[in-house]
Structures are given as structure tokens and as C-alpha cells.
Amino acid sequence: MKKIAENRLPELYQALSAERKLYLPLEEGGVVGYGLYSPEKKTALTAPSTVKSPKELFFPQVEGVVNFQMQGKNIDILPIEMPKEDFVVMGVRACDVRSFDVLDRVFLSDPVDGYYAARREHGTIVSLACDQPQNSCFCEAFGIDAAAPAGDVRCFIREGVLYWQALTDKGQALTDSLFGLLEEAGPAGQEQQEAFTAETKEKLQALPYHGLDLSAFTPDRLGELFHDPKWKKLSQACLGCGSCTFVCPTCQCYDVRDFDTGHGIQRYRCWDSCMYSDFTMMAHGTPRPTQLEKFRQRFMHKLVYFPSNNEGMYSCVGCGRCVRKCPIHMHIVKVIKALGGKKDE
Amino acid sequence: MSEALIPMLGVVTAIRQDTPDVKTFRVEALGGGKCFEHMPGQCAMLSIPGVGEAMFSITSSPTVKEYMEFSIKKCGCLTDWLHRMDVGQQILIRGPYGNGFPVEGELKGQNLLFIAGGIGLAPLRSVINYCRHYRQNYGNIQILYGSRSKDDLVDYQEILDEWMQDEGIKVYLTIDRAQEGWDGHVGFVPSYVEELGFDPQGKVLVCGPPIMIKFTLQSLEKLGFTKQQVFTTMELRMKCGVGKCGRCNIGDKYVCKDGPVFRFDELSELPDEY
Numbered sequence: 001m002k003k004i005a006e007n008r009l010p011e012l013y014q015a016l017s018a019e020r021k022l023y024l025p026l027e028e029g030g031v032v033g034y035g036l037y038s039p040e041k042k043t044a045l046t047a048p049s050t051v052k053s054p055k056e057l058f059f060p061q062v063e064g065v066v067n068f069q070m071q072g073k074n075i076d077i078l079p080i081e082m083p084k085e086d087f088v089v090m091g092v093r094a095c096d097v098r099s100f101d102v103l104d105r106v107f108l109s110d111p112v113d114g115y116y117a118a119r120r121e122h123g124t125i126v127s128l129a130c131d132q133p134q135n136s137c138f139c140e141a142f143g144i145d146a147a148a149p150a151g152d153v154r155c156f157i158r159e160g161v162l163y164w165q166a167l168t169d170k171g172q173a174l175t176d177s178l179f180g181l182l183e184e185a186g187p188a189g190q191e192q193q194e195a196f197t198a199e200t201k202e203k204l205q206a207l208p209y210h211g212l213d214l215s216a217f218t219p220d221r222l223g224e225l226f227h228d229p230k231w232k233k234l235s236q237a238c239l240g241c242g243s244c245t246f247v248c249p250t251c252q253c254y255d256v257r258d259f260d261t262g263h264g265i266q267r268y269r270c271w272d273s274c275m276y277s278d279f280t281m282m283a284h285g286t287p288r289p290t291q292l293e294k295f296r297q298r299f300m301h302k303l304v305y306f307p308s309n310n311e312g313m314y315s316c317v318g319c320g321r322c323v324r325k326c327p328i329h330m331h332i333v334k335v336i337k338a339l340g341g342k343k344d345e
Numbered sequence: 346m347s348e349a350l351i352p353m354l355g356v357v358t359a360i361r362q363d364t365p366d367v368k369t370f371r372v373e374a375l376g377g378g379k380c381f382e383h384m385p386g387q388c389a390m391l392s393i394p395g396v397g398e399a400m401f402s403i404t405s406s407p408t409v410k411e412y413m414e415f416s417i418k419k420c421g422c423l424t425d426w427l428h429r430m431d432v433g434q435q436i437l438i439r440g441p442y443g444n445g446f447p448v449e450g451e452l453k454g455q456n457l458l459f460i461a462g463g464i465g466l467a468p469l470r471s472v473i474n475y476c477r478h479y480r481q482n483y484g485n486i487q488i489l490y491g492s493r494s495k496d497d498l499v500d501y502q503e504i505l506d507e508w509m510q511d512e513g514i515k516v517y518l519t520i521d522r523a524q525e526g527w528d529g530h531v532g533f534v535p536s537y538v539e540e541l542g543f544d545p546q547g548k549v550l551v552c553g554p555p556i557m558i559k560f561t562l563q564s565l566e567k568l569g570f571t572k573q574q575v576f577t578t579m580e581l582r583m584k585c586g587v588g589k590c591g592r593c594n595i596g597d598k599y600v601c602k603d604g605p606v607f608r609f610d611e612l613s614e615l616p617d618e619y
Contacts, residue, residue: 066351067435075354075394075435082348111587114348222596226616253591254582256350258395267396269350272590280582283420284554287581287595289619297594297618305597312350333568 053249127151135321216340462553514568
């Protein structure tokens with residue numbers, strides 16, 4: 001394990017961004033989000049959460065897929081170069097690190113999504129253990145240890161010192177590139193880590209959603225859960241705004257569209273939302289005509305359909321962003337509780 | 346692995362007007378031949394830059410080596426555009442997608458009953474012509490095809506000139522309402538199924554409008570067929586074709602990759618959301 005004093009973090013950022021792009025939580029206009037580091041930016045590494053997850057660094061909100069030129073009856077296909085820039089994303093919390101496992105299941109399964117795979121290959125994840133779980137957080141329900149995130153490098157901050165531990169070869173290579181900047185943490189590092197873990201555990205146990213029970217959500221109950229009459233009441237006030245899907249670190253639905261650039265046609269893909277009315281619209285209608293079906297689809301996917309196809313892995317990491325952002329305060333925790341999840345009293 | 350969303354180039358080499366709103370397009374690779382191989386019941390994404398991209402079933406049989414055909418009903422932005430284009434137009438194509446009908450599995454050696462309504466004949470035509478090509482591998486073949494009117498029968502000339510001339514293939518046609526110049530059967534497909542009283546053995550392949558499929562299944566069950574004997578092919582909105590864009594699922598199954606062909610007993614286990 002290595003370490004660096006918290007007040008020397010700007011030096012660490014400089015060093016990390018010298019050879020490659022560095023993304024980390026930045027504060028701009030009172031909003032914290034992942035952004036490209038430069039010395040004049042206001043960093044917010046220890047902010048409790050970011051509005052959006054770092055998903056877009058690997059799966060951008062909009063990205064070009066291929067260009068076309070039309071000439072009479074002829075079409076030219078002009079490929080777009082795959083991403084090939086190395087980058088580091090720093091400060092990723094345990095929940096968001098887990099979200100990449102979920103996204104990997106989608107984008108790295110056959111046929112592999114080349115754009116996502118290239119970014120995963122070129123990106124190095126430096127995670128940061130969480131010491132400020134929010135009241136809206138419930139990562140624990142998915143077996144995520146907030147104090148010990150995965151990633152290529154794992155960090156935690158305690159008593160003014162950032163501790164740094166490489167977990168993968170990629171993480172080790174990054175560590176080696178910081179030669180001279182990081183000091184050996186020695187046995188004190190281990191002690192600090194144990195203390196950090198104990199403190200975080202205590203905070204997690206005091207959270208309102210501690211003990212959230214997911215045992216009712218199993219693939220064999222698919223039909224029963226789908227037909228539960230409670231969906232009607234739960235979905236009644238949903239505005240279909242799609243905020244939950246856009247801030248969600250695991251939502252991966254996308255649209256493919258064409259745009260006239262003035263020089264040709266660009267085919268691009270962009271985030272889409274199952275909450276939108278035209279998501280499944282066809283010439284003869286849609287199988288999900290009201291908000292009830294759309295709302296049910298989102299939660300059934302995360303809690304039943306996705307686990308059914310992925311050895312029980314839920315497509316939710318308990319980051320709490322949708323809980324904080326929903327304009328009508330209807331969210332996955334309420335759905336879990338209403339449909340059979342219980343809170344351990 | 347090449348990027349799944351990037352299409353290849355084809356060219357439209359023939360266009361046939363089947364009905365007032367259905368045309369059949371022949372697509373070849375630029376240097377001739379097919380863009381890729383497929384199995385009966387599989388689909389392909391067709392697109393025109395700046396207009397749109399959509400999934401269509403491949404109506405030609407894999408045994409045709411020179412081209413692929415798509416029978417397309419005019420019903421939206423892309424299909425309107427396709428209906429206006431001329432021979433020689435280049436087109437974007439990617440595929441094949443989906444599982445197809447189990448022509449080399451469960452259907453092999455079986456008596457086959459095909460039931461189609463309207464444009465629903467398009468995916469079944471691929472299977473029918475495949476089975477005609479490998480005739481010795483299948484038992485009796487019966488085809489029941491219905492449409493709104495005589496003018497709405499897709500592939501009518503091929504049905505008259507080829508299918509009806511084959512020995513061991515029986516074709517039953519019906520139209521919804523009586524019409525001048527039609528001396529065949531008049532009535533909806535499900536009631537015609539009951540009227541003909543098919544022997545409940547072998548396998549049945551059904552495709553047509555959802556309402557026709559629903560009542561046809563009821564008719565088949567009345568005749569003693571079980572859900573395990575009946576196959577259909579589904580259609581939901583698709584963008585990627587490879588199970589990632591997240592919109593064509595029925596429960597935990599993606600129509601683009603786990604379907605589009607489902608056996609009715611499998612389908613009835615899934616939520617009724619299609």
C-alpha cells in the first residue's frame with residue numbers, strides 16, 4: 001500500500017493527467033459531476049456523490065457509430081475510428097465500480113460492443129472508499145462493500161492521508177508511473193484501513209435503508225411479480241420523465257438514430273429510456289401502452305429479468321441517485337418494499 | 346469482433362409489387378450473390394441513411410443462392426421510402442438476427458401446417474420454400490393463407506404457379522369478404538382452420554396479425570393441437586438486433602436474439618406483453 005498527504009493531491013492530479021486524460025468529480029455551479037481535470041478546475045474528490053455516474057466515460061450519452069455519404073443511388077460507408085485514448089477515472093465509489101460489472105455483462109457479451117470494449121481497455125479505474133453514505137444509499141443490499149471498492153486501484157482517505165493500493169496489473173502500471181510521488185504506507189496503512197472499514201460499517205448500519213431485503217426478487221417468481229396488482233398504484237404518479245434512467249449507473253438502453261451533419265449522415269447512438277412513450281412504439285402500436293407497463297418494465301428488468309439472465313446479478317447497485325432525483329419521490333426502494341422486500345427491524 | 350451496429354452495403358436488384366401496399370425487394374451484395382447466409386425465420390436490419398433502420402424477416406429461402414428477398418408493407422417512414430425507391434438503389438443491411446424456425450430440429454420429419462394472415466406470409470415463405478427444396482425431409486405440407494381481399498394476397502403468383510403445382514402440398518386460400526373474380530373460400534383464418542378440421546398431429550407454424558394468431562391458436566386447440574406443436578414468430582421494436590439496446594424483451598427473453606421464433610408453450614410462460 002502507498003500513501004500521499006491529502007494536501008498534496010493537486011500534485012497527484014498533475015502527475016496523473018500529464019500522460020493521459022484524468023477524469024474525477026469536479027464542482028461547477030454547485031453541481032458535482034465527473035469531468036476532465038485541469039489545474040484551474042475545482043475538484044471535489046470527497047463529495048458524497050455525483051449527480052450522474054461515471055458510466056458516460058465508457059458509454060457516452062451520445063456517440064457516433066458510422067458516417068454515410070449519399071450520392072444518387074449510391075451510399076458510401078465511412079467508419080469512425082474506435083476510441084484509443086488512455087484515461088484514468090479517479091474517485092469512483094464502490095457502487096459505481098460494481099455498475100461496470102453490470103454493464104460488462106451487456107456490452108462485453110457476444111457480440112462484443114467494440115466502442116465500450118475499447119474504452120474499458122483504455123480506461124483505468126481508481127476507486128475511492130466511501131465514508132459518507134447518504135440516507136438514500138443502499139449498496140449493502142447488493143453485497144457491495146462501500147469501504148472496499150474494486151477497481152484497478154483502490155483508495156481511501158483517513159486523517160488527512162490518501163492511501164493507494166493497486167489491485168490489478170493496470171493499476172500497478174499506473175502506480176509505477178507515479179514514481180516518487182507516492183510513499184510506502186507501511187503497517188500503519190493496514191491499521192488505518194481497518195479503522196476506516198469499522199467506521200464506515202457503523203455509518204452503513206445507521207442508514208434508513210439498512211437491511212433492505214431483496215429475497216422476494218427471484219427469477220422463478222417472474223410471473224407472480226409481473227402480475228402483482230401493486231404496480232398500478234406504484235406507477236400512478238410516474239411522469240415518465242426518464243430522470244431515473246439517465247442518472248442510473250446501470251441503465252444501458254440505447255437508441256440508434258441518423259443526423260444530417262451538412263456534410264453527410266452520421267449514425268449515432270444515444271441513451272434512451274424505457275420510461276418514454278415511443279420506446280417500444282411500432283406501426284401497429286406498442287406492447288407497453290401506459291406508464292404502468294413502462295414503469296413495471298424498468299423495475300422488473302433490474303430486479304428479475306437481468307438476474308434471470310446473469311446468474312442472479314441485480315441490475316441495481318444501490319447508489320441512490322434515482323431516489324434523490326425522482327420528482328415524485330417514487331423509486332426502486334419503495335418498489336422493493338412494496339413487492340415483498342422487507343426492512344429488518 | 347467487428348462492430349455489430351455497422352451495416353454492409355447491398356443493392357436492390359428487383360422490385361415486385363405484390364399488393365397495393367406490399368412490395369418484395371430483391372437485395373444482392375455489390376459484387377452479386379448474398380450479403381450473408383441465413384436460416385428460415387431469421388431477420389435482417391435494413392436501412393437508408395437519414396431515413397431509418399428497421400428489422401425485417403428474410404422472405405427468401407436460404408436455398409436461393411443469388412439474392413435475399415424482403416416482402417415489406419408500407420406503414421412508416423422507412424417503409425414509405427423503400428416503396429418509393431427504384432432498382433439500383435444501394436441499401437444498408439446487417440444480420441442475420443434471431444433463432445429462426447427449427448427446420449433442422451423439431452420440424453424435421455414432421456407433417457407441417459402453415460397458417461398465415463396478410464403480410465404474415467413473409468417469414469413463413471422462407472420456411473415453405475426451404476421445405477419444398479428439401480422435400481424428402483418433411484412429411485405432408487399444408488398451407489392455409491388468408492388476407493383481406495384477393496388483391497392483398499402476397500406472393501399470389503408463386504402460390505398459383507409453384508406451391509399449388511407441387512405434389513404432396515395442399516394450399517387453402519381465403520379472403521375476409523366476398524369479391525368479384527374470387528370463387529375460393531371467404532371467411533377469417535381461425536374459422537377456416539376449424540372448418541377444415543386439420544388432424545392434430547405434426548407441427549404448426551403460424552404468423553399474422555396478433556389478433557389472428559390469438560384466435561387461430563384457440564381454433565387449433567379446439568381441434569386437439571397442443572401448444573407444444575405450434576410455433577410463431579414475434580415482432581417488437583428493435584434498434585440493435587443483438588440484445589443490448591433493451592427494448593424488444595418479453596419478460597427475460599429478447600425477441601431479437603432469443604426469438605423471433607417461439608413455441609407457444611414457451612411463449613405462454615412469459616408475461617403477456619407483446
